[in-house]
Amino acid sequence: MEKTIINPWKWQDQRSYVQAVEVKNVTGTLYCSGxxxxxxxxxxxxxxxxxxxxxxxxxxxxxxxxxxxxxKNIVRLTIYTTNAEELLPHFFEIFQPWVEKHGMKQALTFMEVKSLFETLKVELEATVVK
Structure with a gap:
């Protein structure tokens, strides 16, 4: 597998994600449920x-x-939360070390939604390659 990171700017580097990831010669793709x-x-x-x-x-x-x-091969991650205001003060202190620990370089979307299942406040949806 060959990954190429596309970052036209530098500001996203401090937020632990990339603008795009191109993947070639993949031997497997895993689409994770939230x-x-x-x-x-x-x-x-x-x-x-x-x-x-x-x-x-x-x-x-x-x-x-x-x-x-x-x-480390997560190439796409979507984060859903029912309350961005509650999550954001803790987000980077938790999320950035996790990304660094795994050496991840993923495209990222962070989205506030009206509700998730039952009492859930956060859900992560990922695409991973080999």
Whole structure:
């Protein structure tokens, strides 16, 4: 697999994402359903957005790993939240170290939505390549 990062500007570098990722010679593509703060028994979290973001990231890592892929090869990530104002103060302190830990270079969309399933406040949807 060959990845090329397209960044016409530098400002996004401090926000832990890239403007575009071109991928060639892929041997597999994994399209992950939205991962949220749901425990192994299927119970949705009632915790705050920060705690839910941490759990959603752990769940996404689990799905990617179980499929035989690596987080470093996430090329597209969409983050949904029901309350951007609640999540943003914690977002970069949690998200940037996670991106750095995995050496990720992904296109990113951050979106506030009216609601998510049950009591969920954060959901992560990813595309991963091999």
């Amino acid at each position: 991962q949220a703060a749901v425990d192994a028994d299927g119970k949705s979290s009632t915790a705050d957005a920060k705690t839910q973001l941490l759990q959603a990231m752990e769940n996404l890592e689990t799905v990617i790993s179980q499929a035989g892929y690596e987080c």
